[in-house]
């Protein structure tokens with residue numbers, strides 16, 4: 001069979017089911033995914049001079065082995081390999097931990113290049129690897145890896161895929177653009193980024209790669225838009241009186257801002273054209289109720305509505321709330337997450353009811369995207385925190401109805417120019433006020449040594465029958481560490497409060513039943529203090545919780561800190577946020593200061609961008625922007641804009657389909673946007 005980049009990674013020799021699974025977990029399914037799984041940084045393997053390297057720097061040193069290697073064992077499985085290396089005129093000590101098998105490679109008098117971490121005081125190198133001769137002038141790409149698949153394995157598989165498939169790597173971007181912007185070919189980009197000769201060639205390949213990535217992203221957005229225009233949207237003829245009644249029966253009056261956005265969205269849904277709208281509003285500004293109102297509008301017009309959220313906890317919470325709101329008026333609400341659909345009988349019933357249309361509103365996670373889920377008449381899709389779902393995924397959900405209207409909600413506002421560039425011509429509605437009576441959350445930054453007084457503060461609030469959250473530090477690299485940390489903090493907190501208060505624990509690895517039980521207990525005030533990992537980040541809503549303590553707060557980006565803080569201050573009691581941290585750099589300090597100075601999510605988003613512009617990349621994943629592999633929408637904004645203009649021109653061209661030079665682009669769009677076709 002002819003080789004294609006859409007082949008599964010499983011076709012590669014030596015990549016068995018286990019490796020396939022591990023790669024899939026990293027988001028790599030096809031050869032194309034593999035070839036675009038670019039290194040996130042490079043290790044510089046060019047040999048350096050001792051005089052020019054700093055303490056703890058990772059470097060390659062070239063020298064002659066000056067003593068026989070000594071291998072010593074300690075503990076059960078641990079060992080250490082030591083030897084001296086003459087590097088120009090200096091003799092340094094090299095130590096490899098648990099790599100005893102290297103001993104045979106280290107011969108007295110032999111010249112070796114060793115990559116490792118330099119300790120200036122001890123004049124020693126903690127060895128990481130011995131570089132092969134052909135490596136010694138190269139940049140070594142560092143790839144995303146996991147517990148299941150090692151860095152070196154990922155790298156090897158990429159090398160293998162490249163050598164087997166290099167002949168079928170063709171340019172997707174039309175030739176005219178490649179010429180106009182003097183871009184490298186797709187094959188050169190892949191080669192140059194994975195296997196660069198030096199920094200300069202890596203940079204050059206990246207530049208073209210960024211353009212390609214942005215262009216393809218914009219082409220997809222543009223294509224979806226064109227397609228929507230062709231298909232036309234739904235006209236949602238809602239019953240105004242019912243809607244008014246529903247709003248009048250809410251336990252509170254809508255804020256002016258909420259009223260304004262409800263009007264905007266209803267107007268848009270009522271039009272024949274397809275709705276593609278972003279609803280942004282600060283944490284706690286009451287977006288959920290707006291979503292409920294407009295979903296009800298769609299339901300009164302005889303359609304089904306779906307609400308898609310990023311976590312199970314959130315799905316459960318919304319389902320409970322929406323059921324309370326809707327069941328009294330005869331609207332059926334269902335919950336669909338991967339744990340509800342594992343129970344066979346329940347699943348069958350649920351699917352059949354969705355298909356029959358007896359369920360009016362379904363709340364769910366990614367599980368809503370499964371192919372066996374069909375709707376009778378899906379008219380509106382609302383997604384919460386849109387950046388967590390890819391464009392492709394939203395497209396799938398949309399195809400489950402006849403081009404239902406779409407509303408995306410986000411609490412991480414991004415400045416308008418950037419929103420337009422990254423999300424295409426989406427319409428934007430903004431809630432710019434908080435419900436009446438909300439008090440500003442008082443935020444304080446404390447050092448780790450002040451932790452005891454923070455606990456005292458929490459206890460005083462608990463004495464007043466309030467509740468508190470304690471968020472354990474984020475450890476991005478390791479889920480296992482994340483969990484261990486949360487458990488330790490849970491133990492300490494339990495000990496600290498003794499039998500006086502109940503402490504609960506919530507983390508991502510718990511089964512969803514357990515999570516639900518803990519959340520319900522916290523809501524019902526059977527738990528006073530909830531120790532949690534960032535699973536509580538979005539949308540959790542318990543008005544009686546008034547203290548949020550975040551440990552090692554400098555590990556979080558601004559957007560995420562603001563989200564976490566937004567879990568308190570949701571009722572009319574005074575709320576507090578305690579940031580515990582000893583930041584390690586100026587950006588960490590800046591983040592703490594910004595958090596104590598403002599409660600306004602729009603200001604925070606702007607500051608986040610400014611810091612990122614200066615090189616603070618911690619917040620990268622958390623900033624509400626679509627994730628790119630190579631490009632950065634802020635630092636490479638100019639390229640993004642150009643890519644967008646070009647994509648608009650090319651896709652918008654009446655003769656787009658007929659032009660030979662667009663052939664590969666059309667193929668690409670069809671294979672990445674599943675199921676959608678031009679005809």
Ligand SMILES: Nc1ncnc2c1ncn2[C@@H]1O[C@H](COP(=O)(O)OP(=O)(O)OP(=O)(O)O)[C@@H](O)[C@H]1O
Nearest residue numbers: 252253254255283284285286287288289411435539
């Ligand atoms: N107009 C209002 N007056 C009083 N309370 C309101 C109003 N609108 C919403 N609320 C309440 O405020 C709380 C926060 O609202 P909601 O959960 O909808 O906020 P959100 O914008 O979705 O926030 P987040 O982004 O944090 O999830 C909820 O308990 C909700 O019932």
